[in-house]
Amino acid sequence: MGRDGKVVTMSQDSQLTTALAEAATTAGHAPSVHNTQPWRWRVLPDALELHTVADRQLTASDPEGRLLAISCGAALHHARLALAAEGWRAVVRRLPDPSDPSLLARLTDLSRTAADPDAMRMVQCMSVRHTDRRPVSDEPVPTDAIGEIARAVTAEGGRLQVLDRDQVLELASTAGHADTVEAEDPELRAELAYWTSRAGAGTGLPAEVLPEQPPQTTVPARDFGRPGSLPVGPGHDRAAVYALLHGDEDERDSWLRAGEALSAAWLTATRLGVSMVPLSAVVEVPGTRQTLRQMLAGIGYPYLVLRMGIADPAHAGPPHTPRLAGEQVVDTSAVRGERA
Numbered sequence: 001m002g003r004d005g006k007v008v009t010m011s012q013d014s015q016l017t018t019a020l021a022e023a024a025t026t027a028g029h030a031p032s033v034h035n036t037q038p039w040r041w042r043v044l045p046d047a048l049e050l051h052t053v054a055d056r057q058l059t060a061s062d063p064e065g066r067l068l069a070i071s072c073g074a075a076l077h078h079a080r081l082a083l084a085a086e087g088w089r090a091v092v093r094r095l096p097d098p099s100d101p102s103l104l105a106r107l108t109d110l111s112r113t114a115a116d117p118d119a120m121r122m123v124q125c126m127s128v129r130h131t132d133r134r135p136v137s138d139e140p141v142p143t144d145a146i147g148e149i150a151r152a153v154t155a156e157g158g159r160l161q162v163l164d165r166d167q168v169l170e171l172a173s174t175a176g177h178a179d180t181v182e183a184e185d186p187e188l189r190a191e192l193a194y195w196t197s198r199a200g201a202g203t204g205l206p207a208e209v210l211p212e213q214p215p216q217t218t219v220p221a222r223d224f225g226r227p228g229s230l231p232v233g234p235g236h237d238r239a240a241v242y243a244l245l246h247g248d249e250d251e252r253d254s255w256l257r258a259g260e261a262l263s264a265a266w267l268t269a270t271r272l273g274v275s276m277v278p279l280s281a282v283v284e285v286p287g288t289r290q291t292l293r294q295m296l297a298g299i300g301y302p303y304l305v306l307r308m309g310i311a312d313p314a315h316a317g318p319p320h321t322p323r324l325a326g327e328q329v330v331d332t333s334a335v336r337g338e339r340a
């Protein structure tokens, strides 16, 4: 209501730019490798652009930008859901400008539609979802839940292969080998040390989310090179389910889509009470990535290993990992004055 008693209506333009800025801010909840948050959003009068931030790429462990694109894909999926939940339909153009490799996606041709209740539920899951690196409990993951998570991946154009017992044992030795290779490389060690010692920076991994000692698990979790302060308890990952997120191609467009599939899978898992942890060291080391490829019988390319399980209900899990403030990742300079 305005001061003179008239109803103040926002112009369609300002409604749109406000919705775009809010969707970009909401996308800040997305997971990213080492919590690098390697994205920057640009709000335009009629579109939202997703750019990479070169400074936050893991140049030693991810020189090709595979994990960077997967992380940005997760943020893209979050933004898509945030718009759908608010009743906006958008067309997504991935890698729309070959002359600008930093531009990963443009959300464009926006129009009004009914708010999507499924998207609303997924948006609620965004602020709940988190990475819990403790061993999972002995409670089995319901088969139906795995099926629903796999369907969420397929709906985003990816595939999820659940590993059988022999493949989990092979994964265990492969993950152990990847950790050894990474621990022996001084550049990789320095990179990990940087991203695990950034308290207060809004990026990286604080001690509270890292296990205080290596959890007793069949498949070794990533060795972060330093103990954290998260109590892990005596549990073992006996009931954990391991799966390979994979797809047909090994290029930027497919990595971006893999990130969208990861977000869909993880938010679905959160809704179903299933804890998920990605394991990416095995994908970072070329030799172990090749072993994963063989597990897929050469059909397709591995993007990430996912551990799924039911978190220990008796003890509090880790706190939420911090995020950069909205204004550090969302650039609204092109629409200043236009926003409601």
Ligand SMILES: Cc1cc2nc3c(=O)[nH]c(=O)nc-3n(C[C@H](O)[C@H](O)[C@H](O)COP(=O)(O)O)c2cc1C
Binding pocket: 029, 030, 031, 032, 033, 034, 035, 067, 070, 071, 074, 129, 130, 131, 132, 133, 204, 205, 222, 277, 278, 279, 280, 281, 304, 320, 321
């Ligand atoms: C592409 C990608 C790779 C990741 N790899 C690992 C990993 O190897 N080990 C791990 O413990 N967490 C891994 N994570 C989880 C991130 O560290 C986590 O999402 C980030 O720190 C933000 O924390 P949150 O998920 O609790 O919000 C990965 C996440 C993404 C998106």
